[in-house]
Amino acid sequence: MQASDVLGIAKAAKEASKKIAKLNTAVKNKALLKMAEELEKSHDLLKRENAKDLSAAEKKGLSRAMLDRLTLSEKAIKGMAQCLREVAALPDPVGAITGMWRRPNGLVVGRMRIPIGVIGIIYESRPNVTSDSAGLCLKSGNAVILRGGSEAINSNRAIADILNSACRASGAPEKAIQLVPTVERDAVVEMLKLEEYIDLIIPRGGEGLIRFVSENSRIPVIKHYKGVCHVFVDEGADMDMAMNIAFNAKVQRPGVCNAMETLLVHKNIAKKFLPLIHKKYLDAGVELRGCPETRKILKGVKEAKEEDWSAEYLDLILSVRVVEDMDEAIAHIEKYGSLHTESIVTKDYANAKRFIEEVNSSTVLVNASTRFSDGFELGLGAEIGISTTKVHAFGPMGLEELTTQKFIVYGEGQVRE
Numbered sequence: 315m316q317a318s319d320v321l322g323i324a325k326a327a328k329e330a331s332k333k334i335a336k337l338n339t340a341v342k343n344k345a346l347l348k349m350a351e352e353l354e355k356s357h358d359l360l361k362r363e364n365a366k367d368l369s370a371a372e373k374k375g376l377s378r379a380m381l382d383r384l385t386l387s388e389k390a391i392k393g394m395a396q397c398l399r400e401v402a403a404l405p406d407p408v409g410a411i412t413g414m415w416r417r418p419n420g421l422v423v424g425r426m427r428i429p430i431g432v433i434g435i436i437y438e439s440r441p442n443v444t445s446d447s448a449g450l451c452l453k454s455g456n457a458v459i460l461r462g463g464s465e466a467i468n469s470n471r472a473i474a475d476i477l478n479s480a481c482r483a484s485g486a487p488e489k490a491i492q493l494v495p496t497v498e499r500d501a502v503v504e505m506l507k508l509e510e511y512i513d514l515i516i517p518r519g520g521e522g523l524i525r526f527v528s529e530n531s532r533i534p535v536i537k538h539y540k541g542v543c544h545v546f547v548d549e550g551a552d553m554d555m556a557m558n559i560a561f562n563a564k565v566q567r568p569g570v571c572n573a574m575e576t577l578l579v580h581k582n583i584a585k586k587f588l589p590l591i592h593k594k595y596l597d598a599g600v601e602l603r604g605c606p607e608t609r610k611i612l613k614g615v616k617e618a619k620e621e622d623w624s625a626e627y628l629d630l631i632l633s634v635r636v637v638e639d640m641d642e643a644i645a646h647i648e649k650y651g652s653l654h655t656e657s658i659v660t661k662d663y664a665n666a667k668r669f670i671e672e673v674n675s676s677t678v679l680v681n682a683s684t685r686f687s688d689g690f691e692l693g694l695g696a697e698i699g700i701s702t703t704k705v706h707a708f709g710p711m712g713l714e715e716l717t718t719q720k721f722i723v724y725g726e727g728q729v730r731e
Contacts, residue, residue: 317500317504320494320501320504320505320508321504321508321511323459323492323494324432324459324505324508324511324512325511326488326489326492327432327457327458327459327489327490327492327511327512328431328432328457328511329489330457330487330488330489330490331429331431331432331456331457331490333487333490334429334452334455334456334457334486334487334490335408335428335429335431335455335456337455337486337487339406339408341484341485341486342402342406342452342453342455342486343402343453344484344485345452345480345481345484345485345486346398346399346401346402346449346452346453347398347399347402348480348481348483348484349398349445349448349449349476349477349480349481350394350395350396350398350399350402351395351480352476352477352479352480353391353394353395353398353445353473353476353477354391354392354395356472356476357388357391359472359476360386360391360469360472360473360476361386361391363468363469363471363472364384364385364386364441364468364469364472366468367384367441367465367466367467367468367469368381368384368385370465371384371465374465376465377569377628377629378569378629378630379567379568379569379628379629379630380439380465380569380628382567382569383439383440383569383570384439384440384441384465384466384469386441386442386469390442393442394442394445394446394473397442397445397446397449397690397695397696398445398449398696400690400695400696401449401450401453401695401696401713402453403695404453404694404695404712404713406453406713407427407454407713407714407716407717408427408428408429408454408455408717409426409427409428410426410427411424411425411426411722412424412425412426412427412719413425419728420725420726420728421723421724421725421728422723422724422725423721423722423723424721424722424723424724425719425720425721425722426719426720426721426722427714427717427718427719428455428717428718428719428720429454429455429456429716429717429718430454430456430513430514430716430717430718431456431457431513431514432456432457432458432459432511432512432513432514433447433451433456433457433458433459433512433513433514433515433516433698433716434458434459434461434505434512434514434515434516434533435447435458435459435460435461435516435517435518435698435699436461436502436505436515436516436517436518436519436523436527437460437461437462437463437517437518437519437699438462438463438465438466438518438519438520438523439463439465439466439519440466440518441462441466441469441470441473443460443462443518443699444460444462444469444470444473444474444477444493445473445477446689446696446697446698447460447698448460448474448477448491449695449696450695450696450697450698450711450712450713450716451490451491451698451716452481452486452490452491453713454713454716454717455717456716457487457489457490457491457492458490458491458492459492459494459505459512460474460491460492460493460494461493461494461501461502461505462493462497463497463519464497467497470493471493471495474491474492474493477491478491502526502527503530506527506530506531506532506533507532508532508533509532509533512533513533513534514533514534514535514536515527515531515533515534515535515536516535516536516538516698516699516711517535517537517538518538518699519538520540521539521540521626524537524538524539524540535703536699536701536703536705536706536707536711537701537702537703538571538699538700538701538702539652539653539654539702539703540571540626540652540654541570541571541572541573541575541626541652541654541655541700542575542576542624542625542626542650542651542652542654543563543571543572543573543574543575543576543651543654543655543656543657543684543687544574544575544576544577544578544643544646544647544651544656544657544684545559545560545563545574545576545577545578545656545657545658545659545683545684546578546579546580546637546640546643546647546656546657546658546659546669547560547577547578547579547580547583547587547659548580548583548640548658548659548660548661548662548665549580549582549583549639549662550582550583550660550661550662551580551583551587551659551660551661552659552661553586553587553590555659555681556587556591556659557587557590557591557594559657559659559681559682559683560574560577560591560659561591561594561595561598562683562685563657563683563684563685564577564595564600564630564632565595565598565600565630566683566685567685568627568628568629568630569628569629570628570685571626571628571654571700572654572655572677572684572685572686572687572688572700573628573684573685574632574657574683574684575625575626575627575632575633576623576632576633576634576635576646576650577591577632577633577634577635578635578636578637578643578646578647579608579634579635579636579637580636580637580639580640580643581607581636581637581638581639584607584608584611584636585611588608588611588612588634588636589611589612592612592615595632598630599630600630600631600632601616601630601631601632602615602616602632602633602634603615603616603617603618603619603622603631603632603633603634604616604617604618604633604634604635605618605634605635605636607635607636608634608635608636611636612634615634618633618634618635623635623646623649623650624650624652626652640665640668640669644669644672644673647673647675648673648674651675652675652702653674653675653676653702653704654675654676654677654687654700654702655675655676655677655678655679655684655687655700656669656673656675656677656678656679656684657678657679657680657681657682657683657684658678658679658680658681659681660680660681666680666681676700676701676702676708676709676710677700677709677710687700687709687710688700688710689710689711689712692710694710694711694712694713695712695713696712697710697711697712698711698712698715698716699711701715706718
């Protein structure tokens with residue numbers, strides 16, 4: 315793909331962004347519902363195209379967890395459609411007044427939500443990102459340029475074609491949703507130079523992709539960095555609850571960014587808790603890598619190396635550490651975490667409150683699985699990703715996070731002295 319082709323896509327997106335910013339809510343919702351309907355109607359086509367990607371991925375030796383992320387099952391297709399319907403049902407943030415106040419000189423000052431403009435999404439693996447990102451950008455009045463990875467190219471093209479057709483039929487602007495039709499790295503490099511036409515870049519994928527985008531972009535970047543997520547089982551935690559949460563957080567979908575990668579266990583509960591959860595993990599095929607204290611309790615467990623504590627496995631592998639107290643648990647998270655998601659299992663209200671206040675990750679949970687760190691699960695309809703960048707947006711990004719705010723001022727002839 316030539317640099318001029320990427321430039322053409324960006325220019326067209328800029329023009330579309332001017333139109334979509336003014337689109338009324340009824341048209342946007344009509345387009346979203348049509349997109350959902352057409353995705354469900356096209357499930358046979360989507361499965362055929364996805365099968366091509368899965369076949370290529372299997373030949374490359376991708377892990378079971380990675381194949382799970384790539385698969386467009388009937389459930390996954392229905393999930394994409396449901397996310398679009400949820401987004402349609404949410405309030406339109408564009409034009410919302412978030413505050414209004416009167417100054418002593420009589421000026422009335424307010425703030426209004428407006429679209430960001432053109433958003434470039436650079437992502438790997440998960441084809442549902444194509445649909446979720448397109449839907450959220452449409453509702454928030456932004457044009458979007460989608461550049462997916464090679465492993466999902468056939469699935470992404472099929473989804474984008476369906477969404478574009480539905481948008482045109484509903485009266486949404488042409489070129490509001492565009493997919494870069496190549497997987498060449500050069501296309502990404504060219505995108506990252508186009509600060510005149512693209513207002514924001516959001517990368518979603520592995521550490522290598524995030525670093526490459528951050529280091530090469532002339533455009534502001536909101537990082538959706540790796541998910542080194544922790545569950546801390548506190549002293550006196552309900553044993554059954556802790557077992558269910560620790561198992562779900564690791565095993566339910568190990569290949570996603572909100573899966574737990576390190577289990578922290580208070581020393582006073584470790585000898586009772588670890589043998590029980592170890593059996594469940596063994597039955598599920600989870601490989602444990604433990605600290606010295608863990609290996610004293612669980613014979614035969616592999617030794618956790620220093621690099622394990624900061625690893626995002628995205629697989630059925632789990633690091634386990636026995637900690638002295640909450641101070642050590644929080645210090646471990648601060649040192650090795652990625653500001654993504656952490657959970658505490660506890661009966662102690664004061665400890666729960668302290669964990670929420672002192673752990674600075676984008677989502678902090680009490681007595682719940684890290685798997686709930688997700689835009690759909692948290693009521694955002696869908697998410698464009700989970701930001702680990704504190705500036706502008708932090709955590710799952712929904713409609714509001716895809717807008718910015720401008721000041722609006724009403725006067726009656728005032729001039730500044």
